[in-house]
Amino acid sequence: MTRPGALRLIILYKLVRGGLALVLALLVLILAVGHFGTPLADALSGALHHLAHPWAHRAGDALMKAVATNRYLYVAAFALGVDGTFTLLEGAALARGSWWGPWLVVISTSMLLPPEVVGLFRHASAVRAVILVLNVAIVAYLVSHARRTRA
Structure with a gap:
């Protein structure tokens, strides 16, 4: 069965995006388990302070505080895992022709x-x-x- 090009593109997008979300979830989980939140926040905060807009600066500070707390890394890893799994399910259902x-x-x-x-x-x-x-x-x-x- 040949699929229309647009459907193939959607399937490819869903499968790639879902896979990348799961890889990112794993990386964030490794950061959380290894207690790398604070060193990561310290490393990124220098770069984020060069942001031009005040709102971006405030958002960057909030992000760094969240990253420094390993609990938020676990939450982010869980959310990315759920999102990646659901996105892969969508892609697989489309690919299968369900x-x-x-x-x-x-x-x-x-x-x-x-x-x-x-x-x-x-x-x-x-x-x-x-x-x-x-x-x-x-x-x-x-x-x-x-x-x-x-x-």
């Missing part, structure tokens, strides 16, 4: 749209707009694909 695969991606991606719209209105940027447009396109495409394959 009837529910497109709907799973539609539901999970649609849940992210309202916060993305709010974020775009609060802090408009080209990157946010592109992400929103891409996610809306993915949802529309997969709804159309799921309806076509069901028929």
Whole structure:
């Protein structure tokens, strides 16, 4: 069975993103277990103090305080692991051709749209707009694909 190019691209994106999230989860877990939070925060804080905008400076300080506390590294590793696993599930369901695969991606991606719209209105940027447009396109495409394959 040949898949349309857009569907292959979505599958590839989901599999790569899910795999990278799991690798990052493992790296963050290693940092937490090895109690590397404080040395990492010290190493990164010098670079973050060169940020130009005051909000970025405050965000960088908050991030460094969180990284210095190993508990937050465990939370981040867990969140990245859950995200990576779910994203791989989405990609595998699409790759396998499961009837529910497109709907799973539609539901999970649609849940992210309202916060993305709010974020775009609060802090408009080209990157946010592109992400929103891409996610809306993915949802529309997969709804159309799921309806076509069901028929």
